[in-house]
Amino acid sequence: MRVDASTPPIPKSDAQTPAAPVVSIRGVNKIFETGGSESVVAVQDINLEIGANEFVSLIGPSGCGKSTLLRLIADLLTPTSGQLLVNGKPPRQARLGRDYGFVFQAATLYDWRTVSQNVQLPLEIMGYPPARRAARAREMLQLVELEKFGRHYPWQLSGGMQQRVAIARALAFEPPLLLMDEPFGALDEFTRERMNMELLKIWGKTGGTVIFVTHSIAEAVFLSNRVVVMSPRPGRITKVVDIGLPRPRTFETREDPRFFAAVTDVRESLREAYGA
């Protein structure tokens, strides 16, 4: 386990032994058979360990397999070969054990449910009693500062607000791991920067491990302890950049020379990945 100077300010007092990685990926490949004789190597020979309470971003150009990698961790896809462990278990066990929350690029809220009912969805599926569900939804909506919108329908909220509901929903059952697939990719830059701040604030309160897929260099650097740089097809990890920026990160962080240095570092790694 690496010792990182920039672990979150309020780490969760969790049962995770600091030595055990939350996600451990060894020699993982994923090949898509695209009908006929064609096949696409989506990710190749991935090796990565992610520790408890880390915030790790996966970055790379479109089609580099970063979303595929996230879906492999989530057991929404199965690796063609290699070993993948989530909380020390095979991904399928981790999924059945509800070890992670997933946030998609689109908020994917259910139209027929109010905001509060959307947040309660996983709790309903997992059989929480109704009173506890409602209380938990209130708590979560407070966390994402949408407590006044519980009775609204998703279409009555802006894109940024909808995505905050999706985050509240993913965190509702307190999963130790949060998987985010370009959650702010559809938002404008100002909203995105605000959402980045919000996310760090939420993470500061909840703790846990976050794996965050993005194609924005600034976003990856601002949020993460480590940025995993991936090359286009076949998707490979070409470099892992440590981001030494102190926490808590604020709007000033984006103007810090160290921030620019880190952005440059990631950008150069990406360029090398392209060249490879």
Added chain:
Amino acid sequence: MSEFAPPLPETSLARRALARLRYYLPTIVVALVVLLAWELIVRVFNIRQFLLPKPSSILAAFGEQQSILLDKAYNTLRSAVGGFVLGSGLGIGVALVTARWVTLRQAMMPFAIAANSVPIVAFSPILFNWFGPSNPFSWMAIVAVIVFFPVMINTVRGLTLVDPRALELMRSYAADDFKILFALRIPNALPFVFSALRVATVLSMIGAVVADFFGVERATIGKYITQESASFRFQNTWAAILLVSVIGILFYLLVALAERMVMPWHVSIRKPEA
């Protein structure tokens, strides 16, 4: 759904009624103009009663025949509603079963679509033969057969045309098929089901009247229409058609109202943003 509350502030009742009226005003104006033109054309060109009666004579005929018409309409409506409930109930039921078992659905859908293109009304004599020429159930069965396929096919579409990410979300919660059905597939299917049901109301009225034509002598609108037409009392035929249409529209509106109550969240029903 207990915590559902109207998300937007309600405007006053009077203002909403006024807005409603303004919305429907063009339709009302068009209807009045058409009726007036009809009346005038028949009078001016002296078109004979049995070719095209004046709206005023149709209305007069309706007033005169009212109790007979309503009596017969009751029987026809009963066939329509009975068949509607039977046919759409079966359609939804079969859809739920086939949505669960993919192979069964794939095996059955081509037949369902093929059957849907058969002029079902032509089977009426066969159904009367099966269930008895004077058994009210025969009428309902004819309507049910007409209603069944569109409801079934639309429900299957609604249950299966689900956003793949919404399904991935369920998978990430390790939800079983049963929970996915109730929390995702069924709510997703509701708009499809209701648009099929709205079509089915109209189909069931048509089916009931056609069944009347084929059925034995019975106090029904279909039989009334054949009799009055045979005696050249076409104003009465028109009055019967008018009544059946009005009943059909009311039936349609009833289902549309149910739709609003069941899914206030749907795009087609959303109120404009405040």
